[in-house]
Amino acid sequence: xxxxxxxxxxxxxxxxxxxxxxxxxxxxxxxxxxxxxxxxxxxxxxxxxxxxxxxxxxxxxxxxxxxxxxxxxxxxxxxxxxxxxxxxxxxxxxxxxxxxxxxxxxxxxxxxxxxxxxxxxxxxxxxxxxxxxxxxxxxxxxxxxxxxxxxxxxxxxxxxxxxxxxxxxxxxxxxxxxxxxxxxxx
Amino acid sequence: xxxxxxxxxxxxxxxxxxxxxxxxxxxxxxxxxxxxxxxxxxxxxxxxxxxxxxxxxxxxxxxxxxxxxxxxxxxxxxxxxxxxxxxxxxxxxxxxxxxxxxxxxxxxxxxxxxxxxxxxxxxxxxxxxxxxxxxxxxxxxxxxxxxxxxxxxxxxxxxxxxxxxxxxxxxxxxxxxxxxxxxxxxxxxxxxxxxxxx
Numbered sequence: 001x002x003x004x005x006x007x008x009x010x011x012x013x014x015x016x017x018x019x020x021x022x023x024x025x026x027x028x029x030x031x032x033x034x035x036x037x038x039x040x041x042x043x044x045x046x047x048x049x050x051x052x053x054x055x056x057x058x059x060x061x062x063x064x065x066x067x068x069x070x071x072x073x074x075x076x077x078x079x080x081x082x083x084x085x086x087x088x089x090x091x092x093x094x095x096x097x098x099x100x101x102x103x104x105x106x107x108x109x110x111x112x113x114x115x116x117x118x119x120x121x122x123x124x125x126x127x128x129x130x131x132x133x134x135x136x137x138x139x140x141x142x143x144x145x146x147x148x149x150x151x152x153x154x155x156x157x158x159x160x161x162x163x164x165x166x167x168x169x170x171x172x173x174x175x176x177x178x179x180x181x182x183x184x185x186x
Numbered sequence: 187x188x189x190x191x192x193x194x195x196x197x198x199x200x201x202x203x204x205x206x207x208x209x210x211x212x213x214x215x216x217x218x219x220x221x222x223x224x225x226x227x228x229x230x231x232x233x234x235x236x237x238x239x240x241x242x243x244x245x246x247x248x249x250x251x252x253x254x255x256x257x258x259x260x261x262x263x264x265x266x267x268x269x270x271x272x273x274x275x276x277x278x279x280x281x282x283x284x285x286x287x288x289x290x291x292x293x294x295x296x297x298x299x300x301x302x303x304x305x306x307x308x309x310x311x312x313x314x315x316x317x318x319x320x321x322x323x324x325x326x327x328x329x330x331x332x333x334x335x336x337x338x339x340x341x342x343x344x345x346x347x348x349x350x351x352x353x354x355x356x357x358x359x360x361x362x363x364x365x366x367x368x369x370x371x372x373x374x375x376x377x378x379x380x381x382x383x384x
Contacts, residue, residue, distance in 0.1 A: 003190075005255060005275050007295070012315075027237050031219045059253075080333055123190045133297050134319040134337045134357075166192060170295060170315050177299035181320035181340045183380065 001102065003124060004041050005166070008033035011060020013168055016126060017041050018102060025041070025050035025100035027058050029119060030168055031064030036065070038168075051099045054078040055090070055128025056116040063170055079108070079117050091117060109151055118155070125175070126166050133165070133173035134182050149184050156185075201257065203237050210240045227251075346374075353382075 004017040010032040017038065018024030023046025031038070031052060042049060049072040054062055058081045065084055068074060077097070078088040091097065093108030105120040109130050121125040129137040136148045161176035179185050193200045193209035200209035203223070213219050223238055227248060234254040242262040250270040259279040263286050272292040280300040289305065293313040303323040308331055315335040322342045329349040337357040347367045353376035361378075368376075 002192075004189050007275070027348065063204065123192075133317040134339050162192070171275060171297045171317050172277060172295075173317065174277075174279060177297070177317075177319065182297055183339055 001122060003046065003121075003166075004045075006031075006035070006038040006041060006157055008035065008060070008064070010063055011058075012170070013060040014166065014170075015044075015061075016166055017047065018121060018124075019045060019047045023047055027051045027053060027099055027104070027121075028064075028068065028074075028126060029053045029103060030055055030061035031068055032060040032062070034064035039071075043120060048072060048081065049074045052076045052081075053085055053104070053117075053119055053126070055118065055124050055126060055130075055168060057083055058129065058140075061128065077106075089119050093117075099155065107155065120163075123160075124166055125159075125163050128168040131165060131178065131182075132167040132170045133177070135170075137167060137169065152184055171185035200240055200260070204235075206346050210238065 002019055002021060006015045006065060008015060013030065013032040014092060015031045015038065016029040017026060026047035026049055030048050031172040049068055052068065052074050054076060057078065062083050065086060067074065069086065076083055076086055076088040077091045079091065080088060081090060082088060091106045093106060095106040097104040097106060102121060107118040109118055116130050118130050130148055131137055131152055135144055136152060145175060156175060160177050161179060163175045163177060165173040165175060189289065191202045192243055192350045193202055193212055194207045195212040198209060198212060200211060202209050210220065210343045219239060223241065223369055224243060224246060227233055229247060232252045233256055237257040237366045239257050239259040240261055241361055243266060247263040247267045248271060249267055252272050253276055254274045256348060258274045258281060262282045263281065264284045264288040268291055268365050269287050270291065271290045273296045275295045278301055279283065285305040288308045289310055292312045293311060293316050295315055297317040298321055299317050301317045301321050303326050306326045307358050308328045311331045313336050318336060318338045318341055320340045323346050324344045327347045328351060331350040333356040334359050335355045338361050339357050339359045341361045343361060343366050344364045348371050349367055350370040353371050353373050356376045358376055358378050359380050
C-alpha cells in the first residue's frame with residue numbers, strides 16, 4: 001500500500017492519497033484542493049480515485065471534491081449527509097469499510113460542539129483537525145478545544161505507540177511522540 | 187511515502203526500508219545496505235519517500251538536498267552538514283544530532299519530537315510549522331531564523347540562542363529553559379502558556 005501527502009495552500013491543509021502498489025482504485029482523504037500536484041500523483045501512480053473520505057465538513061478539507069468529481073466517479077464518505085451539496089455515504093463509528101480492498105476503520109470523535117471522524121488504515125491514523133503534532137489540531141474556540149482535549153485523551157490513550165499520525169494540518173507524527181510530549185496527554 | 191511495514195524480526199517494531207522485510211538493525215548484509223543507502227543520500231539531490239530510521243551517519247555532507255516525506259526516526263547523526271537543504275514533511279523523531287549544521291535550511295512540516303541536539307546550528311533558516319516537542323538541546327543556535335508556528339513544548343533547552351528570530355506563534359509551553367537568549371526577537375508573540383491550562 002502507498003500513501004502520499006498533498007499539501008494545499010487552501011487553509012494550509014494536508015490531503016492524503018492512498019492506493020495499492022499496483023495502482024487501481026484509490027482513496028483520497030480530505031481533499032482541500034484538487035491541484036496539479038495531486039492530479040500528477042494520481043495519474044503517475046496509475047490510480048483512479050474511487051473513494052473520498054472526509055474527516056469533517058470544513059472547506060480546507062473538502063473543496064477539492066468539486067474538481068475531483070468532474071474527473072473521477074467517486075463516492076464520498078462522511079459524518080454529514082451532504083458535503084458541498086454532494087450526497088455522501090454516511091459512515092458510523094465502529095464501521096470497518098472495505099474500499100477496493102483497503103480496510104478502513106472508522107472512529108468517531110463527537111462532542112457537543114463538533115463532529116468529526118478519524119480513519120485508521122493499517123498503521124496510519126488520519127486525524128483531520130482533532131489531533132496534530134504536539135497540539136489539538138486546528139485552533140478553535142475555547143469550548144471546542146476543552147471538549148477536544150477530553151475526547152482525544154480517551155480516544156488515543158490505549159492506542160499502539162507505533163501508529164503514525166497524519167493530521168489535517170502540519171507535520172506527521174506518531175502516537176508515541178504525542179503520548180510523550182503533547183501537553184494534552186501529559 | 188515511506189514504508190510502514192514492521193520488521194520481520196521477532197519483537198522488533200521498527201519500520202523497514204523499501205524493498206526489505208527487515209529494519210536497518212536486522213537487515214541481512216547490514217553494512218553493505220547502509221553504505222549503499224548513504225551513497226544514495228550523497229548522490230541524489232532529491233531524497234523522497236525513504237525510510238532509513240535507526241541509521242547512524244557520521245561526517246557526511248548533505249548540502250542543498252531536498253528531503254521530502256522521509257523517515258529518519260531513532261537515528262544518529264554526527265558531524266553532518268545539511269546547509270542549504272530543504273526538509274519537508276519528514277520524521278526525525280527520537281534521533282540524536284551531534285555537531286550538525288542546518289544553516290540556511292528550509293524546514294517545514296517536519297517532526298524532531300524527542301530528539302537530542304548537541305552543538306547544532308540552525309542559523310538563517312526558515313523553520314515553519316515544525317515540531318521540536320520534547321527535544322533536549324544544548325549549545326545550539328537558531329539565530330536569524332523564522333520559527334513561525336513551530337513548537338518546542340515540553341523541551342529542555344540549555345545554552346540555546348534564538349537571537350533576532352521571528353517567534354510569532356512559536357510554542358514554548360511547558361519547556362525548561364536555562365541560559366536561553368531571545369535577544370532582538372519578538373518573544374512577546376511566542377507562546378509560553380496556554381490559556382486553557384492556566
